[in-house]
Amino acid sequence: MKVVKSLLLGTAAGLIAVGGAQAADLPVKAKAVEYVKVCSLYGAGFYYIPGSDTCIKLGGYLRAEVALNSGGNYSASYNNVFAANNRLTNYYSMRAREDLNIDTRTATEYGVVRTYFDAVFTWTTGNYVGTGSGTGGTQYSGTLGLNAAGTGLVGSTGGAVNGTDGAISGGALGVYYAFIQFAGFTLGKAVSQFDAPWINYPGNNFDQLVGGSGTTNGVAQITYTADFGQGVTAAFSAQDQTQVFQTAIWNTAGMSTTGVLGGAYGSNTLGGTRSPDLVGMVRVDQAWGLFQASVAAHDNHAAYYGASEITGHPEDKWGWAVQLALQIKNIPTGAGDVINISGVYTDGASRYNFQELAATSYSMFGSSNAAYQSIGFAGVSDAVFAPGGGMELTKTYGFRGAYTHNWSPYWNTALYGAWAAVNYSGTAKGLICGSAAFATLTGTCNPDFNIGQVGVITRWTPVKNLTFSADFTYSHLDQKYSGTITTGALTSVAKPAATYELKDQDTYSLLLRAQRNW
Numbered sequence: 001m002k003v004v005k006s007l008l009l010g011t012a013a014g015l016i017a018v019g020g021a022q023a024a025d026l027p028v029k030a031k032a033v034e035y036v037k038v039c040s041l042y043g044a045g046f047y048y049i050p051g052s053d054t055c056i057k058l059g060g061y062l063r064a065e066v067a068l069n070s071g072g073n074y075s076a077s078y079n080n081v082f083a084a085n086n087r088l089t090n091y092y093s094m095r096a097r098e099d100l101n102i103d104t105r106t107a108t109e110y111g112v113v114r115t116y117f118d119a120v121f122t123w124t125t126g127n128y129v130g131t132g133s134g135t136g137g138t139q140y141s142g143t144l145g146l147n148a149a150g151t152g153l154v155g156s157t158g159g160a161v162n163g164t165d166g167a168i169s170g171g172a173l174g175v176y177y178a179f180i181q182f183a184g185f186t187l188g189k190a191v192s193q194f195d196a197p198w199i200n201y202p203g204n205n206f207d208q209l210v211g212g213s214g215t216t217n218g219v220a221q222i223t224y225t226a227d228f229g230q231g232v233t234a235a236f237s238a239q240d241q242t243q244v245f246q247t248a249i250w251n252t253a254g255m256s257t258t259g260v261l262g263g264a265y266g267s268n269t270l271g272g273t274r275s276p277d278l279v280g281m282v283r284v285d286q287a288w289g290l291f292q293a294s295v296a297a298h299d300n301h302a303a304y305y306g307a308s309e310i311t312g313h314p315e316d317k318w319g320w321a322v323q324l325a326l327q328i329k330n331i332p333t334g335a336g337d338v339i340n341i342s343g344v345y346t347d348g349a350s351r352y353n354f355q356e357l358a359a360t361s362y363s364m365f366g367s368s369n370a371a372y373q374s375i376g377f378a379g380v381s382d383a384v385f386a387p388g389g390g391m392e393l394t395k396t397y398g399f400r401g402a403y404t405h406n407w408s409p410y411w412n413t414a415l416y417g418a419w420a421a422v423n424y425s426g427t428a429k430g431l432i433c434g435s436a437a438f439a440t441l442t443g444t445c446n447p448d449f450n451i452g453q454v455g456v457i458t459r460w461t462p463v464k465n466l467t468f469s470a471d472f473t474y475s476h477l478d479q480k481y482s483g484t485i486t487t488g489a490l491t492s493v494a495k496p497a498a499t500y501e502l503k504d505q506d507t508y509s510l511l512l513r514a515q516r517n518w
Contacts, residue, residue, distance in 0.1 A: 042105050042112075054106040060099040065513040067093045075208045075357065076453075076475050077507045079263060081129055083364040084493040088138065093125040101177075110183045116190075118176040118218075132491030177218045186223040186237075191215050193223055193237040193281045194294040196325035200355050202340035203402025203414030203457065205471040205511055207357045210420035210451055211400030212323055212342045213294070214355030219243055221276075231286045237279040241298060244356035245277050245349070246270055248381045249302045249391070255437040257487045261500075263361030263379040265432045265447060274316065275299040277349075289338075290327040296320060298349035298382070305387040317391045319348020319382060334406050341401030348393030350380050353420050362451070362477055364505035365495070371484050372498035376477045376505035378449035384428040392428035397421055410461050417454040424448060443483015443502060450478040465517040470510065477505045 039046040039055035046055040070093050071082035081088040101118040128138040179188030191199060192215040200207065200214030207216075221239035228234070239245070254267025277299075283292040298319040305311040325342035346352045354360050360380035368374035383391040398420030406412045424432065424447050432438075433445035455473035462468075481502035489497045 041107065046103075046105070049104075052106075054104055057103040059101045059103070059518065061097075061515055061517045063095070063097045063099075063513060063515045065095050065511060067095075067512075068510040069507070070509045070511070071208075071359075075359070076206075076473060076509050077364070078208070078359040078475070078477075079361050079363045081127055081493050083362075083505075083507065084495065085365050086494055088128055088130060088494055090125065090127050093127075095122065095124045097122045099176075112181075114181040115179070116181075117178050120172075120174050120176060122172045122174070124172070129492045130494040132489070136494075174217070176216070179218075184224050184226065186221065186225065189218040189220050190223075192219050192221070192239055192279065193225075193235040194279045194296050194321070194323060194352060196292060196323070196340070196342050197285075197290065197327070198340050200357060202342070202400060203404045203416045204455055204473070205457055205469060205513060206416075206453070206455055206473045206509070208359055209400050209416070209418045209453060210354055210358050211398035211418040212325075212344045212355060213296075213321070213352045214357065215244055216357060217244070219245070231284055233283050233285070235279075235281045235283075237281075238276040239279060240273075241275075241277040242273055245298060245351045246382060247350045247354065247360045248379070249300060249383045249385070250379075250381050251302075251305070252384060252386045252431045252435055253305070255432070255435040257437045257440065257485070258490055260435075260437045261375060261377050261485070261487055261490065262363045263377050265379055265381070265384065265435075269303045269385075271301040271303040271313075274301045287330070289329045290325070292323075292325040294321075294323045294325075296322075296349060296352055298352075300348055300383045300391055300393070302383075302385065302391065311387070314385045314389065314391050317348060317383065317393060319346065319393055321346040321349040321352035323352065336406045336412075337404060339401070339403050341399065343397075343399040345395075345397045347395050348382050348391075350382050350394055350396050350422070353396040353398050354380050362449075362479075362505075363493075364477055364507060365493075366503065366505050368501040368503065371501040372496070374501040374503035374505070375485075376479045376503055377481075378422070378447070378451075378477065378479050380422055384424065384431055386431045389431075392425045392431070394428070395423045395425075411459070413456065413458045415456055417452075419450065419452045421450045422448060438485070440486035440499075441481075441483060441502075442485075444481060446480035448480045452476045452478065467513075467515050467517075469513045469515075471513070472508065472510050474508045475506065479504055 037048045039048050042055055045057045049056050069077055071077050077083045098121045104115045106113045126141040128140055131137040131139050177190050179186055179190040194213045195215055200209055200216055219239050221237050223235055223237035225233055225235040248268040249270050250266035251269040252266040255265055278297045281294045300317045300319055302314050304313045323344040328339040331337050344353050362378040364376045366374045381394045383393050385391045400418035402414050402416035404412055404414040432447050438445050453475045457471035459467050459469040484499050484501050486499045
């Protein structure tokens with residue numbers, strides 16, 4: 001009996017020992033999960049990044065659209081096959097786009113540190129151009145990277161192989177903005193300080209509105225902004241001129257009749273970077289609206305007169321631009337109604353009038369009773385020169401504006417318009433019109449021109465952050481040439497060697513868009 005009792009007690013002691021060992025091996029209780037918390041310091045949509053004092057906001061939009069009688073993406077039929085008015089011309093162009101932006105902010109003893117990133121993923125309809133073959137061959141553009149009249153995104157020369165329509169043709173990835181803001185400084189790719197707050201869009205969706213600066217895709221810069229209170233701010237900026245603030249510096253020795261009819265008065269002879277554009281801005285932003293004055297200085301730096309450095313070069317010339325912008329709010333026509341207007345003058349800095357998405361070459365075909373067809377052509381430059389001579393700066397001026405009326409919380413309509421003029425100096429006109437490129441011209445030679453645009457857009461927002469819109473734009477090219485000109489074949493647009501009447505041209509486009517913001 002004693003033996004049995006000893007065995008039972010020993011077994012119990014062993015079980016207790018084993019149980020104690022197992023209890024000691026149990027894991028420590030996990031810490032409570034730190035859930036994402038709302039950050040109310042910087043407005044709606046911000047959250048604290050777990051484990052930090054930094055707030056983050058994600059945003060963006062998805063857009064689907066079709067543009068009728070347009071120049072590729074949503075631009076007008078101003079040049080290339082889009083303005084040829086023949087079987088190479090697209091009757092429509094389609095696009096789908098996703099935008100993603102990331103905004104982070106952290107409070108510090110020096111003020112808020114902010115970073116902002118905005119990228120887009122885009123697919124756009126391409127087009128076909130003539131190859132000049134005797135069998136009428138064409139080649140697909142395959143726009144993996146969009147053209148200069150489009151979004152200015154990073155890309156390559158084509159997404160299709162051997163001119164065939166590949167499955168990935170038209171796809172593009174690009175960066176709009178990527179900058180840091182700290183202690184009044186903005187460092188990186190952001191909207192130019194010269195721009196009005198509405199950039200290219202006083203009331204429109206149309207991308208190519210002239211009459212002012214606009215960097216929808218951002219520009220690399222170093223900027224300091226001073227805030228004086230009461231809505232008064234001032235900024236000084238050094239921004240990259242090469243990305244979007246150069247048009248052309250034409251060497252008229254490179255002129256040809258076919259080039260002229262495409263809107264180019266010579267070889268584009270831009271040199272390397274020497275100085276960023278210098279920009280100053282003062283803004284008053286209050287309950288009644290906004291007023292802004294902007295100035296910019298732009299260095300025009302060309303390469304060489306000829307093929308090598310021993311041929312010499314023209315000396316640099318500084319150009320400049322000035323812009324005034326006005327916004328009027330709380331007008332009696334309705335709640336939320338607004339008027340946005342701006343005006344600009346440039347001398348040797350034409351991109352501050354013909355913004356980065358606007359066309360700087362025009363080559364538009366139409367009907368004629370005096371020749372094979374009619375053509376209206378024109379070109380925009382910063383300067384013109386001939387070998388051995390100095391630069392002749394190009395002057396431009398223009399304006400744009402819009403009035404937006406809200407019919408209800410769900411519907412609004414905007415009327416908008418723009419106009420810009422390009423004037424070449426007497427010396428520049430002599431260089432251009434004295435070229436052999438105009439040897440077959442019978443009539444008046446004058447490279448000056450005006451471009452006018454007017455449009456109407458209506459938007460319907462049935463639910464928050466979902467908008468459907470229809471935007472109609474009419475454009476008139478008022479060129480100053482007259483008579484006729486005879487040229488060789490224009491193979492890329494399938495135009496034959498013939499005599500063409502020089503004549504003003506008109507075009508229109510319609511954009512239908514659906515956009516979901518988030």
